[in-house]
Amino acid sequence: MTRIPQKVSASKYLLSLLIILFIVPTGCVQGQLGQNNSGQYRNGMVVCAYPDAAQVGLDILKKGGNAVDAAVAVQFALAVTLPEAGNIGGGGFMVYRSKNGKTNTLDFREKGPGASNVNMYLDSAGNVIPDLSLYTHKASGVPGSVAGMVEAHKKYGKLKWADLVQPAINLARNGFKATKHLASDLNWAAEKFKKFNPGKNYLVKDAGWHEGDILVQEDLAKTLEQIRDKGRDGFYDGPVADMIVAEMKQSEGLITKDDLKAYRAVWRKAIIGQYKNYKVITMPPPSSGGIALLQLLKSIEPFPLKRYGHNQDSTIRLMVEAERRVYADRSKYLGDPDFYKVPVDSLLRPEYITSRMKNFSWDAATPSTSIKPGSFVGYESDQTTHYSIVDTEGNAVSITTTLNDTFGSKIFVQGAGFLLNNEMDDFSSKPGVPNMYGLIGGKANSIQPGKRMLSSMTPTIVEKDGQLFMVVGTPGGSTIITSVFQTILNVIEFDQNMQQAVSLKRFHSQWLPDVVTAEKEAIDSTTISKLESKGYKVVTKAGIGRVDAILKTQWGYYEGGADPRGDDTKLGF
Template identity: 75%
Template sequence: MIFKRIFCFYIITLIVTGFTVKVYAQNKSSNYYSNGMVVCAYPDAANVGLEVLKKGGNAVDAAVAVQFALAVTHPQAGNIGGGGFMVYRSSKGAVNSLDFREKAPETASENMYQDAKGNIIAGLSLATHRASGIPGSVDGMVTAHKKYGKLKWAQLVQPAVDLALRGFKITKQLASDLNRAAEEFRKRNPVENYLLKDGGWQDGDILVQEDLGKTLELIRDKGRAGFYEGKIAELVAAEMKIGNGLITKNDLGNYHSVWRKPITGTYKDFKIITMPPPSSGGIALLQLLHAVEKYPLFRWGFNRDSTVQLLVEAERRVYADRSKYLGDPDFYKVPVDSLLNPQYIESRMKNFDWAAATPSNSIQPGSFVGYESSQTTHYSIVDKYGNAVAITTTLNDSFGSKIFVAGAGFLLNNEMDDFSSKPGVPNMYGLIGGEANSIQPGKRMLSSMTPTIIEKDGKLFMIVGTPGGSTIITSVFQTILNVIEFNMDMQNAVAARRFHHQWLPDVVETEARALNDDTRSKLQHKGYKITGSGSIGRVDAILKTPQGYQGGADPRGDDTAMGW
């Protein structure tokens, strides 16, 4: 294995195909590997996945091991108390997708976050036991392994058990995140608490999680039953009683992941394989790619005024559609074919004016014949056989609800906020939703997660995805364009600075130095409201090249690429 970590914390400027590309400080490797690769949010978890590949495991085996390792090493988003999505492509080109998104408990109701006057009760869908949907991550890993796994289950969970019980060395960023969340941990966990340290955490400290390790041992030994039945189910139910939450042992026992047909489409000579609803990401990504396909992005240049304007106007319209038409397909008939119809997408761009920004209040969800009204983490893996996996999982907010299951040592999600608590009222990410995403018992909440696999000439080309709430879709979209249109290698495509627009609020969010002064001035003159943002997304991706697999590990976090 070749693995380098070169630490240099400064902005560098690269000249790529004749125009300037601004990227984050490069602290990642850009080596090529022939036998497989893992790119994920934490170095210890990446190493766990790589060791599985070296022992003959396939991409799904490595994904299972990485998922549980991230539950230990990346508590901000790695989890056994949340859920997510998987897109899979076999070495022979067969594709599949697994929905292990959280579900609303059976006693959930459409107005459960509203007071008697119909007003949203602040914080109820985010910072309480009632914010949690039924977790799907453990069932998802069991289901994926049962269908595609090669190595024994216990062998894949054991590394996470070891990391929890023996401890691991934390990074500066994890120490900072833990210290920042400490006050809320104390406030929301009066019975039993975890992830706290007197005097605060520091870079290099060893984090041991005994109760989480014991929970993982039950999952190792009993599989699905180790989490959804017995001791852990009882602990979850007891925790819910403490905080007037809704999840019951019956809810846990009845939870099951669902295999779904992936959304597929094309962009020029590339085939896009991505996640269907209840993720909004796949449909939105294909809409965006088709909306910009005919324009000469390469000639205009990376993050230049015409490029940014076109992408923003496409994003504006796609997020408007998202607000009305997307939800759980088991409860709501999502008009997939209509949304992805090329004529429909082109019609949505007809009122786009190069001379001025289109105000979002003048853009509404589109219409078509036949419609019936009614902190996340990502990892990409490829094995020596050529099987590929893109998985995005989440707790929603960083550390989820910041509420632990006492005695079990893991965090509960606050995914219920991803439902439309009230049609037209934004969630924590500012996203607007409607009846399609209303709360119903047993329903999966809408997501922006966009795990994606791309083919070229019938062969694997790219694996990509990211965390980032509402910015997930645009981060994946821009990363793909960075490679296909702007000829960046995988690492620079991931590191390049990003911008985001989501219809409402009507602002263009930009990372620092994402736009040069000239571009910013031209866009503002046309009426675009531009505001600064922190980091947008944390993309982890793999590119297949003639030289081998090339990883892109986002320098915005502790993300790491390892291969062999």
């Protein structure tokens, strides 16, 4: 409590305070220009999965780059500093909102190679061959990350392309300090790296990795130099493309030079919906995340979640029942819109969503076996990484990219120094057979040459009263959708700030298997007992998602939420 000096009246003291507040320059009052005392920033913010990459993005913003410039730089920096998920050998999605509220989305998801086919992972008896879609050269789709960054920069970038790639080259060539998390992940993967990469020596250290060790990647630096100097052709043609094709030929992989040359990132119209007085801008198919997120939000909108309370019995039951129905729809109706007519309007029709929740009962859990994909008239992955960026002008970018599994297929491109994805597992290898995340698929997501596999990635931007409100996304395979869902509700319904909303323990359900997965201590023992008495099976796991998000406060500052489950970092100015 502030003590009023003696011999000074309260009214005079308050008047003097007001004069100080109005006369003293803002930067002096706040201590740092553009920052207030609670870690909120006026001029821009980067939140991503590794501290060195976050610094790269912030440096680009300070140099006058916009949100897309910073995103390109962060993407390549993460390819160096976060090899388990950051990549040039994978793909992803971008949701963009300009300072004026114009929206766009970029699909740079991987594609099935020209030689892929619907039965490629089945044996002669029609059964799925274990691990063929995960840890072999046949597991890799045609990468899209480099094409995506080139296309984003071409449309929205301000700074020179070379200046955006150079920081990643510096990190790869000069090295950077490994965090405790990264050292642990590299040691965990060491035996797999050796097993799947005979004759190669990438990311492996005889004595094991320790926090503070310097990680140098010279071959990756040379690859990035090709991309810096030749843009798209530095990856999809020339020496790097030759190395990719040589790697494929060595072990019966499918990606050819023609596949690489033919790859293109695609601009798609954002999916936009409303939750109460908030506008939600998110990713269309082949991401399942956008449609699923909007279905979830509309399913629970009529119910008083704020009154029920955060992670309380009624809240969890309502959200789980909505999730079961939405993931059932996902299994049948979602796929690549260039190959399959996704019934977007029907899935998002309010009457349809209401009808899906009609058999929800407070008396008992709805068994997942009794839930089927909905019907309507006229119907014909864990290692990912996310980053959220807002620039000085208010342009916002939400990007999620992936290799699918941790370190992808675990297979490096000899000479090029980067990991291949195992995204082909995100296709439905056989209708009704779950992929590595337990997700069920069907004809809509069957394997075809040139087709993009379905994804759960859910990069999202939220508006309030026509103004930017939130930028959010996460890795986490099938849990991505529900983690974004919960984070948004944590802010809107449960009055959490951005860091609190990101840090809170999470839970997840996805139709099949018929369980509720929760982080340890996410649900208290009393609530678990109540859930189990109604027929819900609750299991625990170490962590769900790694959300990185930005909230614009009512005062106009940017407030970051960096997930404490990893090395995620928020930086602003």
